[in-house]
Amino acid sequence: MSSKNLKLITLPLGKNNPITVQVLGICSCLAVTAQLKPALVMAVSVTVVVALSNLIISLLRNTIPPRIRIIVQLVVVSTLVILVNQVLQAFVYDVSKQLSVYVGLIITNCIVMGRLEAFAMSHKPLESLLDGIGNGLGYALILFIMGFVRELFGSGTLLGYPVAEKLGLYNIGYENNGLAILAPMALILVGLIIWIQNTVNKEVKK
Amino acid sequence: MTEIFNIFVKSIFIDNMIFAFFLGMCSYLAVSKTVKTSFGLGIAVTFVLLVTVPVNYLLDKYVLQPGALAWISPSLADVDLSFLSLIIFIAVIAAIVQIVEMVVERYAPALYNSLGIFLPLIAVNCAVMGGSLFMQQRGYQNIGEVTAFALGSGIGWLLAIVGIAAIREKLRYSKVPPALQGVGITFIITGLMGIAFMSFMGIKI
Numbered sequence: 148m149s150s151k152n153l154k155l156i157t158l159p160l161g162k163n164n165p166i167t168v169q170v171l172g173i174c175s176c177l178a179v180t181a182q183l184k185p186a187l188v189m190a191v192s193v194t195v196v197v198a199l200s201n202l203i204i205s206l207l208r209n210t211i212p213p214r215i216r217i218i219v220q221l222v223v224v225s226t227l228v229i230l231v232n233q234v235l236q237a238f239v240y241d242v243s244k245q246l247s248v249y250v251g252l253i254i255t256n257c258i259v260m261g262r263l264e265a266f267a268m269s270h271k272p273l274e275s276l277l278d279g280i281g282n283g284l285g286y287a288l289i290l291f292i293m294g295f296v297r298e299l300f301g302s303g304t305l306l307g308y309p310v311a312e313k314l315g316l317y318n319i320g321y322e323n324n325g326l327a328i329l330a331p332m333a334l335i336l337v338g339l340i341i342w343i344q345n346t347v348n349k350e351v352k353k
Numbered sequence: 354m355t356e357i358f359n360i361f362v363k364s365i366f367i368d369n370m371i372f373a374f375f376l377g378m379c380s381y382l383a384v385s386k387t388v389k390t391s392f393g394l395g396i397a398v399t400f401v402l403l404v405t406v407p408v409n410y411l412l413d414k415y416v417l418q419p420g421a422l423a424w425i426s427p428s429l430a431d432v433d434l435s436f437l438s439l440i441i442f443i444a445v446i447a448a449i450v451q452i453v454e455m456v457v458e459r460y461a462p463a464l465y466n467s468l469g470i471f472l473p474l475i476a477v478n479c480a481v482m483g484g485s486l487f488m489q490q491r492g493y494q495n496i497g498e499v500t501a502f503a504l505g506s507g508i509g510w511l512l513a514i515v516g517i518a519a520i521r522e523k524l525r526y527s528k529v530p531p532a533l534q535g536v537g538i539t540f541i542i543t544g545l546m547g548i549a550f551m552s553f554m555g556i557k558i
C-alpha cells in the first residue's frame with residue numbers, strides 16, 4: 148500500500164479526527180457511550196456505513212447530477228443504514244434495543260454526509276473506501292475511549308465484567324461515580340479529550 | 354388536555370433534545386456564535402419539526418406500521434412496512450424542508466433572508482430526524498400529543514442554542530486556556546448547562 152493511501156487511514160485517527168478536530172458526528176458519540184458494548188457496536192456500524200457509502204458514491208460520482216446529489220446521497224446512506232439496522236436486530240437484538248433511535252440517526256450523522264461531500268464526490272473508489280475506513284476508525288477510537296471511561300467510572304464494569312468488584316475496591320470505600328453515565332458528563336468528557344488532543348498537537352489550530 | 358400540556362413541558366425541559374439526547378449537536382456547535390443567528394436557526398428547526406413530525410406520524414400510522422394498510426383493503430392487513438420507515442422519514446423531511454424553503458422565499462422574503470442559509474441544512478439536522486424517530490418509538494396516542502411533542506422539542510432546542518450563544522458571546526472576554534478555546538470549552542459549558550437542566554427531572558403536571 149502506498150504511503151499516500153496509508154495516510155488516508157492514519158490521518159483521521161489523530162490529527163484530522165472526525166470527532167475532536169472536524170467536530171462531526173457528535174450526537175451519537177455522546178449518546179451511546181454510557182457503556183462500552185453499545186459504543187463498540189455503534190462504532191462498527193458507522194465504520195461500515197461510512198466506508199460503503201463512500202465507495203458507492205465514489206463509483207457513481209460521474210453520473211450523479213450535481214443538483215440532486217444530496218438526495219442521491221441520502222438514498223444510498225439510508226439504504227445502507229436499513230441493512231445495518233436489520234443485521235443488528237437479527238444478531239444483537241439487546242444492543243440494538245439499547246441503541247434505539249441512534250442507529251437510524253446514522254443517516255443524518257454528519258461524518259457520513261461530510262465525507263461524501265468533501266471526499267467521495269471528487270476521488271477514486273479505492274481512495275474513498277480507505278478514507279471511509281479511516282474516518283470510521285477515528286470515530287471508533289473516540290467512542291472506545293468514551294465508552295471505556297464512562298463504563299469504568301460510572302458502573303465499575305467493562306463489557307459487563309465487574310472490574311471494581313473483583314479488585315475489592317468497594318470494600319475500601321470506593322463508590323461508582325453516577326454522574327459518569329449521565330448525559331452532562333459525556334459532554335464534559337469530550338471537552339477534556341479535545342483539550343488533551345489540542346495540547347498534544349499544538350499545530351492544530353481552531 | 355393535561356396530558357398534551359404535560360408532554361409539551363416535558364419535551365422542553367426534561368427530554369431536552371440537546372441536553373438529554375445530544376441531537377442536533379453539529380449545528381448547535383457551528384452556529385452558536387451569535388445570539389441573532391442562533392435564534393433564527395432555532396425558529397427554523399422548531400418550524401420544520403412542527404411540520405415533519407405530524408406528517409411522519411400520519412405516514413407511520415396509515416402506511417408503515419404492521420397492519421396499517423388495512424384501511425385500503427382487508428387483504429393488506431398483514432403487510433408490515435416498518436423496515437422502510439428510515440428511508441420514508443428522511444425523504445419526507447428532505448422534501449418538506451425544500452417546500453418550506455420555497456414557500457418562505459415566496460411569501461416572507463425578509464424571513465427567508467435571515468434564515469436562508471440554514472434552511473437547507475436542517476434536512477440533515479439530527480434533531481429533526483430524531484424527532485420523528487422518537488415519535489415512532491414512544492408511541493404517542495394521537496395527533497395532538499405528537500404536535501405538542503414536536504413543538505416542545507423545537508422550543509427546547511431553541512432555548513438551548515440561544516442560551517449557549519449568549520454564554521459564548523460573553524466568553525470572549527474570559528481567559529480560556531488556548532488549547533481549550535472554541536469547541537472544547539463549548540462542550541464543557543454545555544455539560545454544565547445539562548446539569549442545570551437535570552434539576553427539572555421528575556416534574557409532572
